[in-house]
Amino acid sequence: MRPFLILFIVLPILEMWLLISVGEKIGALPTIGLVLLTAMVGVALLRHQGISTLMRAQEKMRVGEVPAREMAEGVFLAVGGALLLTPGFITDTLGFICLIPGLRQLVLGKFLSRMVIVQPGYTPGADGQEPDGGRIIEGDYQREGEDKKSRSQPHNKSAEDNPHL
Numbered sequence: 263m264r265p266f267l268i269l270f271i272v273l274p275i276l277e278m279w280l281l282i283s284v285g286e287k288i289g290a291l292p293t294i295g296l297v298l299l300t301a302m303v304g305v306a307l308l309r310h311q312g313i314s315t316l317m318r319a320q321e322k323m324r325v326g327e328v329p330a331r332e333m334a335e336g337v338f339l340a341v342g343g344a345l346l347l348t349p350g351f352i353t354d355t356l357g358f359i360c361l362i363p364g365l366r367q368l369v370l371g372k373f374l375s376r377m378v379i380v381q382p383g384y385t386p387g388a389d390g391q392e393p394d395g396g397r398i399i400e401g402d403y404q405r406e407g408e409d410k411k412s413r414s415q416p417h418n419k420s421a422e423d424n425p426h427l
Contacts, residue, residue: 277350284351300354304346307361312339334374338366 285293319332342360345353359365 273352274350277352280351281349296351297349297354300351300358301347301349304343304354304357304361307358308339308343308346311361311363311366312336315339331370331374334370335366338370342366 281293281297284296315332315335319329319336322329322332338360342357345357345360348357359369
């Protein structure tokens with residue numbers, strides 16, 4: 263929670279500082295024009311990339327595949343669009359990273375490499391296979407030093423014997 267708090271406090275301060283600095287260099291109206299221009303370009307990019315991603319997702323669903331990558335791209339596009347509509351140059355940069363296909367694929371690739379995508383209705387091990395392709399072999403085991411007699415003795419402890427229950 264702390265990183266988000268810092269982000270919501272520090273980022274607006276940095277944005278204001280950068281907008282004021284750019285405004286001092288090129289003037290207030292050109293700065294406002296740049297912010298509006300990035301918002302308009304962002305909306306156009308979002309529309310184009312969003313439609314493309316939606317069509318790819320529909321195609322994957324049509325052939326019976328899970329459109330996991332397309333769903334993740336949709337989240338990135340939504341975040342990127344929101345960042346581009348937020349006034350400021352730092353948020354615009356982050357928004358363009360989410361919307362430009364090559365940059366988005368790079369970030370998304372790193373993000374998705376840490377995730378496991380599972381088909382709906384799939385239960386790991388239900389088909390006799392582990393998710394990594396290994397085979398499940400059922401059997402019994404016994405710990406070293408443990409004799410069969412102590413294993414077969416039932417442990418009938420009552421709540422009075424165990425104060426933690």
